[in-house]
Amino acid sequence: METDPTHSDLAEIEAEMPLIAAGVDLVDAECRVLTNPADVLAKRAHRRAMSALLLLLVQQANHDAALAVAPVYTLTHLSSADPAEAA
Template sequence: MSINAPEEPTPGDLAAIEAEWPQIAAERDLVEAECRLLDDPADALARRAHRRAMNALNRLLVQQANHDAAQAAPVYMLTNFGSADPADAA
């Protein structure tokens, strides 16, 4: 009986991890700030670190949402709807 060694990550897996790394790092920073804040809720620096970590994560998520929206299919607007008068349509 042989034990199969775990598979190494593929280049695609590594690229996906690299693409997600900014979000992973921002979430890690937020957890660290939350732990610091829980340790001493009265610490003004801990509150500031938590606020900054939240803002950084929110900015990153907005940036990602804007990027994803820019990659979506274009939206075409109809500009000539014709007459708005029902009598003209008849």
Template sequence: MRFTTADEPTGDDLAAIEAEWPQIAAERDLVDAECRLLADPADALAKRSHRRAVSALLHLMVQRLNHDAGNAAPVYMLTNFGPADAAEAA
């Protein structure tokens, strides 16, 4: 099989991969943490690693949503993904 330059990724392809790399890395870290947790559900460090991986991925997703929302019509920004205040929950 012979490869040509047409088989190579373009600059736009590489830029798209580079832009998505933080999410790819966060998802990979989450899978690693899930594997550790499944291997030993009682491991406190595995639980902590899983919580951090989930938090990092959620934070990244919120950042992306906020960035994408900034390019669209005005909307409420998602910034606080912690527990709701008692007054807000009522």
């Protein structure tokens, strides 16, 4: 039994499309370099594709890290500490 993707599934795929496209661009650039290793433009395209992919990965890591911050605790009972606790 096949199930169609949900709207949530499609949204997740859509959110990953820049990363997927950057990976495809990198593979294309690698193929150009492997086909003609002396091609300066192919080497530049490879460097640009690698940089673009790395930038997206760093942005994603920063975004994920921002979502995983420690919970904020609030003080509910303010009083002076016992001398034993302060030492």
